[in-house]
Each structure stands twice: as structure tokens, then as C-alpha cells.
Amino acid sequence: MVFPRMVFPKPVKTALNKLAVASTLLTSALFSGLAQAEYRLNFQDPVTSVAREIYDLHMLIFWICVVIFVVVFGFMFYSIFAHRKSKNYEAAQFSHSTKVEVIWTVIPSIILVLMAWPATLVLIDMEDTTMSDLTIKITGYQWKWGYEYLDSDISFYSTLATPREQIDQFDEANAVPPGENYLLEVDNYLVVPSGRKVRALITANDVIHAWWIPAFGTKKDAIPGYINELWFNVDEGKEGLYRGQCAELCGKDHAFMPIVAKVVTGEEFDNWVASGGTSFAADAIAEAVDGLEAAVAEVAEVAEQAGDAMAEVVEAVVPAADAAAPEPTVSAKTWTKDELMEKGAAVYQTRCQACHGPDGKGLPGAFPAIAGSEVVMGDRDAQIDLVMFGKAGTAMAAFAGQLSDEEMAGVLTYQRNAFGNNVGDVVLPADIKAKR
Amino acid sequence: MSDTAVAHGHDHAHDHDHDHDHDHKPTGFRRWFMSTNHKDIGTLYLIFSLTMLFLGGAMALVIRAELFQPGLQFVDPHFFNQMTTMHALIMVFGAVMPGFVGFANWMVPLMVGAPDMALPRMNNWSFWILPFAFSILLLSFFVPGGAPAAGWTLYAPLTVQGGMSVDMAIVAIHMMGISSIMGAINIIVTTLNMRAPGMTLMKMPMFVWTWLITAFLLIAVMPVFAGAVTMLLTDRHFGTAFFNPAGGGDPVLFQHIFWFFGHPEVYIMILPAFGIISQIIPTFARKPLFGYSSMVFATAAIAFLSFIVWAHHMFTVGMPLQGELFFMYATMLISVPTGVKVFNWVTTMWRGSMTFETPMLYAIGVVFLFTMGGLSGLMLAITPADFQYHDTYFVVAHFHYVLFSGAVMAMMGGTFYWLPKWCGHMYNETLGKWHFWLTTIFFNITFFPQHFLGLAGMPRRYADYPIQFTEFNQWSTVGAFGLGISQLLFVYIIVSTVRGGKKATTEVWDNPEGLEWTVPSPAPFHTFDEPPVVK
Numbered sequence: 001m002v003f004p005r006m007v008f009p010k011p012v013k014t015a016l017n018k019l020a021v022a023s024t025l026l027t028s029a030l031f032s033g034l035a036q037a038e039y040r041l042n043f044q045d046p047v048t049s050v051a052r053e054i055y056d057l058h059m060l061i062f063w064i065c066v067v068i069f070v071v072v073f074g075f076m077f078y079s080i081f082a083h084r085k086s087k088n089y090e091a092a093q094f095s096h097s098t099k100v101e102v103i104w105t106v107i108p109s110i111i112l113v114l115m116a117w118p119a120t121l122v123l124i125d126m127e128d129t130t131m132s133d134l135t136i137k138i139t140g141y142q143w144k145w146g147y148e149y150l151d152s153d154i155s156f157y158s159t160l161a162t163p164r165e166q167i168d169q170f171d172e173a174n175a176v177p178p179g180e181n182y183l184l185e186v187d188n189y190l191v192v193p194s195g196r197k198v199r200a201l202i203t204a205n206d207v208i209h210a211w212w213i214p215a216f217g218t219k220k221d222a223i224p225g226y227i228n229e230l231w232f233n234v235d236e237g238k239e240g241l242y243r244g245q246c247a248e249l250c251g252k253d254h255a256f257m258p259i260v261a262k263v264v265t266g267e268e269f270d271n272w273v274a275s276g277g278t279s280f281a282a283d284a285i286a287e288a289v290d291g292l293e294a295a296v297a298e299v300a301e302v303a304e305q306a307g308d309a310m311a312e313v314v315e316a317v318v319p320a321a322d323a324a325a326p327e328p329t330v331s332a333k334t335w336t337k338d339e340l341m342e343k344g345a346a347v348y349q350t351r352c353q354a355c356h357g358p359d360g361k362g363l364p365g366a367f368p369a370i371a372g373s374e375v376v377m378g379d380r381d382a383q384i385d386l387v388m389f390g391k392a393g394t395a396m397a398a399f400a401g402q403l404s405d406e407e408m409a410g411v412l413t414y415q416r417n418a419f420g421n422n423v424g425d426v427v428l429p430a431d432i433k434a435k436r
Numbered sequence: 437m438s439d440t441a442v443a444h445g446h447d448h449a450h451d452h453d454h455d456h457d458h459d460h461k462p463t464g465f466r467r468w469f470m471s472t473n474h475k476d477i478g479t480l481y482l483i484f485s486l487t488m489l490f491l492g493g494a495m496a497l498v499i500r501a502e503l504f505q506p507g508l509q510f511v512d513p514h515f516f517n518q519m520t521t522m523h524a525l526i527m528v529f530g531a532v533m534p535g536f537v538g539f540a541n542w543m544v545p546l547m548v549g550a551p552d553m554a555l556p557r558m559n560n561w562s563f564w565i566l567p568f569a570f571s572i573l574l575l576s577f578f579v580p581g582g583a584p585a586a587g588w589t590l591y592a593p594l595t596v597q598g599g600m601s602v603d604m605a606i607v608a609i610h611m612m613g614i615s616s617i618m619g620a621i622n623i624i625v626t627t628l629n630m631r632a633p634g635m636t637l638m639k640m641p642m643f644v645w646t647w648l649i650t651a652f653l654l655i656a657v658m659p660v661f662a663g664a665v666t667m668l669l670t671d672r673h674f675g676t677a678f679f680n681p682a683g684g685g686d687p688v689l690f691q692h693i694f695w696f697f698g699h700p701e702v703y704i705m706i707l708p709a710f711g712i713i714s715q716i717i718p719t720f721a722r723k724p725l726f727g728y729s730s731m732v733f734a735t736a737a738i739a740f741l742s743f744i745v746w747a748h749h750m751f752t753v754g755m756p757l758q759g760e761l762f763f764m765y766a767t768m769l770i771s772v773p774t775g776v777k778v779f780n781w782v783t784t785m786w787r788g789s790m791t792f793e794t795p796m797l798y799a800i801g802v803v804f805l806f807t808m809g810g811l812s813g814l815m816l817a818i819t820p821a822d823f824q825y826h827d828t829y830f831v832v833a834h835f836h837y838v839l840f841s842g843a844v845m846a847m848m849g850g851t852f853y854w855l856p857k858w859c860g861h862m863y864n865e866t867l868g869k870w871h872f873w874l875t876t877i878f879f880n881i882t883f884f885p886q887h888f889l890g891l892a893g894m895p896r897r898y899a900d901y902p903i904q905f906t907e908f909n910q911w912s913t914v915g916a917f918g919l920g921i922s923q924l925l926f927v928y929i930i931v932s933t934v935r936g937g938k939k940a941t942t943e944v945w946d947n948p949e950g951l952e953w954t955v956p957s958p959a960p961f962h963t964f965d966e967p968p969v970v971k
Contacts, residue, residue: 039907040892043824058821065811073804076782080800084790085722091789095724104779105772112768115818120761122820127757167900169507178506183902202754207594208687210752210827214893219823221752223688224593225681228754245902247752247827247895249587251594252514255898366514366581366599392682395597 044214047238047263050231051217053122061115068111126217129231132199136190140202140209140222140246141402142395143253143354147190150201154277157402159350160256161185164358167256183255184243187350189262191277193269195236202228206397207251213244213261221248234263251395252366253354335406337413337426344414347407352415355395360419367395371419384412384427388435400436405429461961469564472556474541475959477563479858481538482851484566486927488530489844491574493920495523500882500916503909508900516899517585518577524588525605528705529612530570532839535847536708537562537619540647542858544623546952546959547641549632549968554625562618569611576601587897589698590665592679592690596672603672606665613658620651620658627651632951634970638732641950642725645732646711649739653700653707656743661697664690688753695746703742706806706838707735709846710777713799716853717781719948720796721788727780734773734780741770751822760819767817771810778807791946794868798849801876802842809837812887827897830890836883845875848926855933856940860958863933871929874922881915 046052083089139146141157148155162178162185169175179185192198202211204222212219216232234242244259264272349358352370356362360370370376376383388408390398399408412427461467471477498519502510511519541559545552553559576583581599584590595602627648631640640648668690670676677683679690718725725731747755747763755763781803790796812834816822825831848871856862885908890896894905901909940957951970955963 039888039904041888042891044893054820054824057818058815058824061815061818061821065814069807069811072778072782072807076785076800076803079782079785079787080790080792083721083786083788084792086791089787089789091722092787093723094726094787096727096729100779100783101727101730101776105776108772108775112771115814116765116768119764119818119820123760123764124757126820126823127760167508169509172509175507178903181902182506183900207597208591212895214824217824219752219826220754223753225685225687226754244893245895245898249517249591249594249897251585251597252512252517254517255513255895255900363512363514364580366585 046217047215047234047242048217048232049235050122050126050233051215053125054217057118057122060118064111064115126230129199129229131197132231133196134193135199135201136192137201137203138190138211138222140204140206140211140250140257141397142206142251143246143257145190145209145211145257145259146205146402147188149273149277152273152277154273156188156277158186158188158190158260160258161187162256164353181243184245184258184260186258186260189241189260191262191264191269191272192232192234193266194234194239194263195266196269197231197233199229199231202230206395208248209246209250209257210248211244211259212247213242213259215242216244216261219247236265239263239265252363256354335409335426335428337417340410340413340426340428341417343406343410344412345410345418347403347411348414348418351399351403352411360415360421370415371421373421376415377421377423380416380425380427380431383416384408384431384435387412388432405432405436408432470560472552472560473961474545474553474556474559475858475961477553477559478538478541478543480563481534481541484563485531485535485538485847486930488526488534488570490923492523492526492531493923495519495526497916497920499523500913502899503901504913505910506901506903506906511899513899514585515582517587517897518583520897521584521587522573522577525573525584526570527839528588528701529609530566532705532843532847533612533616534566536647536650536705536843537616539643539708539712539847539850539854540619540623543854543952544626544644544647545630546857546955546963547644547950548627548630548635549951549964549970550626550630551962551964551967553622554630555622558618559622562615562622565611565615569608569615572604572611573608576604579604589691589694590668591694592668592671592687595668596679603669606669609665610662613662616654617658620654623647623651624655632964632967632970638729639970641711642714642728642731643708643711646707646714646735649735650704650707653704653739653742657697657700657704660693661701664693664697667693688750691750691753692747695749696743698749699746700739700742702838703738705843707738709802709806709843710735712846712850712853713781713802715950716795716799716849717784717803719853719945720793720799721785721790722946723784723788724949725780726783726786727776730776731780734776737773738770741766741773745770748817748819748822751819752826764817764819768814771814771817774810778803778810793852793865793945794863794872795849795853797869797872798845798852801872802846802849805837805841805845805876805879809834809842812837825890827895828890829886829894829896832896833883833886833890836886840883841876841879845879848872848875851930854952855930856944857952857955857957857959859934860940860956861933861935861937862940862944863929863937867925867929871922871925874925875919878915878918878922882912882919883915885909885911885915 043055043058046055135150137148137150139148144157144159146155146157160183162181162183163176165174165176166178166182200211200218200220202220202222203226204224206224208224209222210219211222213232216234218230218232220228220230222228240263242261242263244261246254246257246259250257355367356370357367362369368375375386386396388398388400390396403411406429409427409429409432415421416423416425416427461473462470467476468480471480498511499516502508502516541553544550579600581601584595584598584601584605586594586598586602590602590605627640627644667676667678671678671680671685677685679685679687681687714725714731745763745767747759748767751760751763792800812830816825816831816834852863852868889905889908889912892905894901942956943953944957945953951968952959954968
């Protein structure tokens with residue numbers, strides 16, 4: 001289905017003018033085939049038994065409401081057309097009838113019982129998280145998701161992979177049109193098997209988030225201090241990628257922490273777990289950088305320099321990928337300042353940039369600047385403590401559990417020597433290790 | 437000193453006042469700032485409400501401009517969140533609630549045959565708190581970090597992270613709460629003690645009944661809200677941990693307290709609208725309101741039920757199954773008394789002799805569109821389905837159907853209905869009808885597509901969205917600008933009617949019922965010095 005495009009009326013003021021220009025841009029983007037996505041009128045196609053039950057319930061209630069609406073307003077509009085003074089209709093003067101009041105109290109009550117019965121059955125089914133085949137702990141952070149497979153050692157973070165150039169369109173001239181899965185792309189997918197009952201334990205680390213995949217029919221708040229539960233069992237034959245978003249206002253980047261689940265067959269899932277949970281992560285990264293020549297070139301360049309295995313390349317580009325299984329041997333390595341800066345820059349992009357900005361200038365009043373900061377350029381130990389253990393009562397999270405020694409050392413070194421900061425010293429992985 | 441400056445600014449008011457010298461009313465500063473007259477205070481409330489409607493509306497247009505297409509074009513997400521938060525706070529506490537208090541101030545004494553409100557000095561105070569409260573709230577835009585950005589629901593722990601703007605909002609909320617509670621006390625005392633001889637409770641106009649019940653709701657829940665934000669304040673600054681799990685607190689506790697206030701608040705904003713509709717429809721159907729006593733009982737039932745359904749706003753927080761079932765059933769139950777009201781309105785119209793002046797168009801529009809919002813509310817009550825609707829644009833569409841096409845459009849209809857009584861002139865009927873149709877059409881272009889956005893999966897409070905939501909967001913933005921611009925016509929009609937126009941008769945309409953239609957138009961400064969006798 002193709003929807004007729006809106007044409008904005010003649011702009012009256014500059015703001016409207018800007019809108020019109022933007023709309024032209026968007027239209028051209030659409031025609032160039034970069035942003036083809038169909039709109040929907042109803043729920044996404046359900047792929048779990050619960051989502052199907054919800055869909056059926058939703059349609060049942062919807063049609064009941066439509067019938068009530070048509071009947072009530074059928075009477076009203078008939079009255080509006082027939083009982084009007086312009087037709088010399090004489091007003092009746094009746095003003096009450098206990099009989100009809102009873103009727104229109106009892107009939108709606110019966111309809112409500114008819115609605116409540118199936119709703120109760122679905123709800124009981126939804127809340128039954130027993131007899132699950134595997135359990136995944138999901139943690140909401142500002143602004144990313146953490147996944148831990150409690151039946152194995154696999155755990156990783158999943159952050160937005162949509163490039164910043166597509167999001168920031170403030171300067172129309174330099175704007176890149178949004179891609180197909182704009183705002184619905186992540187670096188690491190949640191991998192789940194089809195045909196198995198997956199139980200999710202949901203919590204949060206800072207503020208309240210909500211984990212939602214519409215096609216699964218699941219939405220639960222992720223609340224600090226609470227562990228909520230939900231379950232889903234994706235139909236066999238429905239393997240593929242399913243996308244959702246955070247559904248509870250969690251601050252500035254609420255709209256920028258999507259959820260992507262890769263549903264695979266049970267066998268594929270077992271292999272993935274046996275392999276330590278890395279192969280699909282690599283897939284995800286490949287997909288995220290796909291189409292971005294610059295990023296691909298960077299991968300190639302890094303690969304050349306390192307001349308090593310793919311796993312290490314991945315680590316260099318997107319350090320989040322190796323949070324799952326940090327290599328124990330790395331600590332023995334001697335780190336140069338350039339290496340730390342390079343690693344730190346990558347970590348900064350995925351972990352710090354959302355608040356402190358790509359230019360390190362932060363957002364005055366809300367998020368402090370890194371550039372020129374007295375804290376960053378001051379006492380080294382104090383800065384290490386701040387980043388490792390966070391600052392209570394603010395959005396500054398404790399990163400000790402999220403970053404490896406090397407990543408932490410890198411990003412601290414980077415902050416002390418980038419954006420015009422010139423402390424000149426380095427923070428070594430050993431410094432971090434000593435603090436743990 | 438400031439006395440003369442302000443009096444100078446009110447030269448026009450002076451001229452106007454000479455027409456009514458026999459009323460012996462004060463002029464200038466003394467009249468408007470030190471007023472204890474229910475009509476003048478009512479006017480102040482209504483002007484304040486209209487100003488806030490435009491301010492909150494301007495913020496809504498910033499939101500809609502940003503959402504015209506995917507990507508960030510105009511504002512960063514942090515400012516976007518300030519816009520959604522402040523839009524809601526201003527519309528709820530600045531436009532809708534004071535608007536209805538304005539109607540109550542003007543109409544309750546006139547409807548019950550009282551010379552004024554029971555507590556005139558408190559009346560003055562409850563109004564004059566508001567400009568200061570909203571100045572504090574609005575000044576928060578200029579403190580470091582900007583205005584509150586955690587949503588009007590102020591959920592902890594996100595609000596604990598906020599800057600000093602959150603503290604300013606808390607102070608402002610306390611002031612608004614004091615204002616509302618004093619206003620509510622005044623209405624209760626006036627209604628219970630100052631009715632004209634012969635006007636028993638069950639003879640009171642429906643508008644007075646709905647406000648009486650609303651006033652009890654206000655007194656019951658505003659202190660609860662004050663408690664919630666005070667706990668937030670001490671969590672932020674004085675080391676308590678009511679809502680902080682690290683200190684043994686509970687973030688969900690905030691939501692329970694907030695919505696224990698928040699759900700009755702929803703009815704505080706809609707019951708007076710029901711009252712206005714119940715006044716307008718009989719007048720233009722030329723037929724008494726059908727089922728008066730069942731209307732009173734239905735209003736009371738809605739008010740009672742509003743206290744036991746709060747957790748339907750928080751089905752996704754992970755309540756036990758029993759809790760979810762209870763709140764689902766209780767919420768569904770509200771549709772019974774609400775349905776009774778809708779059926780009574782339609783039956784009032786049935787076999788009447790209807791004409792369709794602007795107030796009647798608004799009344800019919802409200803019944804029709806509010807019922808759509810009511811039915812989507814019934815869908816939201818179904819817990820399993822709510823898991824899909826919750827925190828999406830489906831909810832945004834739902835509450836704008838009940839709040840805009842319920843509360844705000846009822847106030848617009850009420851304005852056209854009583855404006856001739858207030859100022860003594862008839863408004864231009866053609867322009868009034870234009871305003872109704874423009875508002876209704878643009879309202880639906882703005883909010884109807886948001887149902888589809890929500891069902892398809894677009895979460896609310898999003899500064900940016902995936903591309904499959906583009907089309908309907910564009911509809912919505914175009915509709916919102918049309919809706920906003922149409923309201924300039926509303927201001928034009930009001931101003932031009934106040935300044936001049938055809939003289940209104942005492943009755944204004946065709947044989948309407950109620951004491952307000954027995955006093956001259958415009959209603960003199962002092963009315964019912966001698967109480968009327970109601971048979």
C-alpha cells in the first residue's frame with residue numbers, strides 16, 4: 001500500500017519554510033529508494049502464541065466498540081436529521097424512564113463480562129513464566145540494553161548502530177537520508193531460539209526503561225531494584241530479525257536504544273552458545289557497517305595493521321562486542337599512548353558520546369563537558385573513581401562493570417588528551433585493575 | 437506607585453466601566469487585582485486559561501514540527517523532552533483546570549441564585565497564586581539544564597537526575613495545589629450553603645452537581661500529589677530514599693502515589709465538561725435533560741470508581757496477576773456510568789426540536805468525539821492488549837480525544853453558550869460555526885492517525901522515529917498547525933464580541949432553563965442581592 005504524500009501548504013513563516021524544504025528533501029530521499037518502509041494501520045504480525053492471543057483479543061474488543069459506536073451514534077444522527085426545529089418537529093417533553101436506565105446499565109455490564117472473560121484467560125497465560133527452556137537477564141541502561149544468558153556464560157551490550165549522520169539533520173546540506181532500518185539497528189543482536197520458551201528477567205541500572213518487541217507481544221518495565229519477568233516462544237518457521245524500542249521515558253536518548261532479536265532455529269542457537277556466542281555478534285557488526293564505506297575501509301585498515309584474526313578486528317572497531325569475553329592475555333600487553341587513544345576513541349563513541357557529545361562539549365546544565373573539564377584534567381585517581389563508580393544522584397553511571405580494564409584505560413586516556421585537553425599522561429589497564 | 441502605572445494600562449477598562457456606574461464597582465488596579473467579585477475573578481481565570489492554552493499549544497507545535505519527519509531537524513532530544521513535559525503541565529494545570537474554575541466562578545453563583553462565592557477573599561487569593569506558580573514553572577527554562585524533562589508524570593528516578601528545574605516545578609505544583617484546594621473549598625461551601633430558597637440539591641443544575649463532585653475529588657487528591665512531589669524533593673536534596681532502591685526505596689511507589697492522584701485528576705478535568713454539555717443540550721433540544729437523577733448518580737459513581745482504578749496506568753510495572761485482574765475489572769466498570777451519561781445525552785436529543793447554534797455543535801462534537809476516546813479507553817483497560825498499547829501513540833491519541841475533544845471543546849462550547857450573558861453581546865454565528873468546524877476537522881487530522889502510529893508500534897515521548905511512521909506523523913503535524921492557527925479565530929471572536937455586537941437579550945437563547953437566564957445581559961456586577969425563589 002502506498003499512501004498519498006502530504007503536501008505542506010504555502011509556508012507563512014521561516015519555520016514553516018524550513019519544514020517545507022525538509023519535506024522536499026524527504027520526498028527525494030523516498031524516491032531514491034533509500035527510505036522505503038510501509039506504514040501500518042494495525043499491530044505488527046504476531047510471531048508468538050501470546051502475541052496472537054493479544055491480537056485476537058484486540059480485534060474482538062475493537063469490533064465490539066465499533067458496533068456500540070455505530071448503534072449509539074446511529075440513534076444520535078437519526079435524531080439530528082429528523083428531530084430538528086427547521087422541520088417543525090414538535091419537542092416531546094419526557095424526561096425520565098427507570099426502565100431504559102436499567103436496560104442501558106445491564107446490557108453494557110453483560111458486554112463487559114463477555115470482554116473480561118477472554119482477557120482474563122490471556123492474562124493468566126501471559127503471566128505463567130514456569131517451565132521455560134532458557135532464561136535471559138535483560139538490563140536497561142541509559143541508553144543501551146545489556147543481555148546475559150543465565151544458562152551459559154554469554155553476556156553483552158547492545159547499542160544503537162544507526163550512524164549519527166543520519167540522525168542529526170539540523171544542517172540540511174550535510175544530512176544523510178535515513179536508511180531502511182533507521183533507529184532500529186543495533187551492534188549486537190539478542191539471539192533467541194524458535195520453538196523454545198524463553199523467560200526474560202528484566203531490570204534496570206539507572207532509571208526506568210521498558211523492553212518491548214511488538215511482534216512478540218511482550219512489554220515490561222525495566223525498573224532499578226526490581227526483577228520483572230516475561231516469556232515468549234517464537235513459532236518455528238518464523239526465524240529472522242524482530243525489532244522493538246524502549247517504551248518508557250528514560251531521558252535524553254529514550255528514542256535511541258532499540259531492541260533487535262535474531263530468532264534462529266534451536267540447532268543454530270545451540271551452536272551459537274557452544275561457540276561462545278560470538279559468531280552472530282560479528283554478523284551484526286558486519287551488517288551495521290554495511291553500506292558505510294568509510295567504516296568498512298577502517299575495518300580493512302585495522303585488519304591490515306593487526307594482521308590478526310577477525311575477532312580482534314571486531315574488537316578494534318566496536319569494543320562492545322568483546323565485552324562478553326575479554327581476552328585474558330591482553331593484560332600482559334604493553335600499551336602505547338597511541339593504542340590507548342585509539343581504543344579510547346572507539347569506547348567514547350559508544351559509551352560517552354550520547355551525553356557528553358561527539359565534540360566533548362556536553363549539554364550545558366544537563367551533561368557536563370569533557371573538553372576543558374577540571375575534573376577530567378585534574379587528579380587522575382579521582383577521575384578513574386568517577387568513571388568506574390559513577391556519581392550518585394546524576395546520570396553518570398558506574399562503568400566498572402561495563403568496561404574491561406583496557407577499555408577503561410583507553411577511554412580515560414582519551415578523555416585526558418582529546419577535545420583540546422592536554423594533560424599528556426596515560427591511564428594503564430594495570431591502574432584500573434588495581435582499583436577493582 | 438505601581439498602582440498608577442497599572443491603572444494607566446487599563447484606561448480602556450475605565451471607559452468601559454462608565455457604562456455600569458450604577459454597579460459601584462471599583463476600577464483599574466483595585467478592580468482586577470484586589471477583586472473579590474466572582475464574575476471578575478471568573479474572567480481572570482478564563483483569560484489566564486486561554487493564555488496558557490496558547491503557550492502550551494505553541495510547545496505542542498514545536499513537538500509536531502520536530503516530528504514532521506525522521507531525524508532531528510529543529511531541537512535536540514533533551515529540549516524535545518522539556519517540550520513534552522511542559523506542554524502537559526501547562527495544559528493540565530494551567531489551561532484545563534483554571535478554565536473550569538473560571539466557569540465555576542462565573543456560573544455557580546448565578547446558577548444557584550447566590551450573590552457571590554461564599555469566600556470571596558479566598559477566591560481572590562486562589563486566582564492570584566496561579567500567575568506566580570506558572571512564572572516559577574516557566575522560569576525553569578532559564579536555569580542550567582533547562583525545564584523539567586522527565587514527563588509531566590515526573591517518574592522517579594528520572595526526576596531525581598534532573599536539574600534545579602525539577603525543584604522549581606515542585607514548588608509550582610505546591611502552589612497550584614493550594615490554589616485548587618482553596619477553589620474547591622469555595623465551590624463546596626457556596627453550593628452547600630448559598631443556594632436560593634427552594635433549590636434542593638436534586639434541583640441543582642447539572643453543571644453545579646458535576647463541579648460539586650469535582651471539588652471533593654480535588655480536595656481528596658491534590659494533597660496526595662503534594663505528598664508525592666515532597667518525597668521527591670527530600671529524595672533529591674535531603675538524603676531520603678523513598679524512591680531509590682539503593683537506599684531501600686521503591687521507584688514503583690512513586691507511580692502508585694502519583695496515579696492515585698492522577699486518575700481522579702482525569703475526572704477532575706472531564707466532569708465539569710460533562711456538566712457544561714448537560715446544560716447546553718437541553719437548551720437547543722428544547723427538551724428537559726433526560727434522566728437527571730441517573731446523571732447525578734452516574735457522576736458520583738464515576739468519582740468513586742476513579743479512586744480504585746489508578747494502577748491501570750502502570751500495568752507494565754510487573755504487578756501480581758491478581759492486581760492486574762482487579763484493576764482491569766474496576767477500570768472496565770467505569771464505562772457503565774460513563775455510558776449512562778452518553779445514552780442520557782442522546783436521549784435528551786431524541787424527539788427534541790433541535791437547532792444547531794455553535795454551542796450545540798460543540799456539545800454534539802464533544803459527545804461524539806469523547807465517546808471515541810472513551811471506547812479507546814475501554815480497549816486500554818483490557819490488560820493483555822494494554823501491554824501492546826501502553827506508552828505508544830495509541831495512548832496519546834486516546835487522551836487527546838478525551839481531554840481536547842472532551843474537556844477543551846466543552847469549554848469552547850461553554851464559552852459560546854455563556855459569552856452573551858457575560859458581555860451582553862451576541863457573537864457572530866457564522867464565525868462561531870467556522871471555528872467549530874475548523875477545530876473539529878484539524879483536531880481529527882492531528883490525532884486520528886496517532887491511533888495507527890501507536891498500534892504499529894511507535895512509542896510516545898520520542899524525539900525521532902523509524903521511517904515507517906513518517907506518513908501519519910506528517911498528517912499529524914499538518915493537522916496540529918491547522919488546529920493551532922484556527923484558535924486565533926477563537927480569540928478574534930471573543931475580543932470582537934466583548935467589544936460590541938448585537939445586544940443580547942436576558943434569555944439569550946430560546947426559552948433556556950436556569951437562574952442565569954433571569955438576570956440581564958450582561959450580568960450586572962452584583963446579582964441576586966435578594967435571593968430568587970425556586971419553585
